[in-house]
Amino acid sequence: MRKITIAIDGFSSCGKSTLAKALAKQLGYIYGDSGAMYRAATLYFLDNDLDWNKELDVKLALKNIQIHFENIEGKNTTFLNGKNVEDDIRTMRVSDSVSPVATISTVRKRMVSLQQEMGKNGGIVMDGRDIGTVVFPNAELKLFITASADVRTQRRYEELLAKGWNVDYEEIKMNLLNRDHIDSTREDSPLKKAEDAVELDNSDLDEEEQLGVALGLVDALQKN
Secondary structure (H helix, E strand, O other), X not given: OOOOEEEEEEOXXXXXXXXXXXXXXHHOOEEEEHHHHHHHHHHHHHXXXXXXXXXXXXXXXXXXXXXXXEEEOOEEEEEEOOEEOXXXXXXXXXXXXXXXXXXXXXXXXXXXXXXXXXXXXOOEEEEEOOHHHHHOOOOOEEEEEEOOHHHXXXXXXXXXXXXXXXXXXXXXXXXHHHHHHHHHHOOOOXXXXXXXXXXXEXXXXXXXXXXXXXXXXXXXXXXX
């Protein structure tokens, strides 16, 4: 079967990354974690006390940022300048700043360029907030994943608790809602559903059920 490009967009903690990883594994495709790329850039800015409101500083910093992914024991792992930063980029410290950084046009242009290079030959599943509208506007399959705010908050809360972090439910919910607002209203590449995207609300679906729906859409597309 021909290899296609699958673009998955949606709000924070809606399960889009879980779906993207499962789809990529099932289909034997590349998995591109666009959100991790913005988180890695944010981590670099924070660790180097960089003021991302200064355009020149941002441009110079981006020249020093190299991001790649490796599969370690079956887990997609993010590397920043050769260092494993997968756990570091998932902290609330980074979560609180990633949306403002992601609104910067210079940052977005650099990340989009890297993402498009990854997917130039098809056979890729990428998730994020502008994949179907900006990164891969011609993707054969576009999915827009949603879930209620309470469901998304609970998922994120349990994820962080499992890692042993001391977190507050309401703080996480406020963070998610704030990121939703910033991502949806930013001037450059705002989060929105592509006109030809299939919307999937997974509030009441488990991971297996969600994957089944997506695979059904891929199968139908492959038969046409």
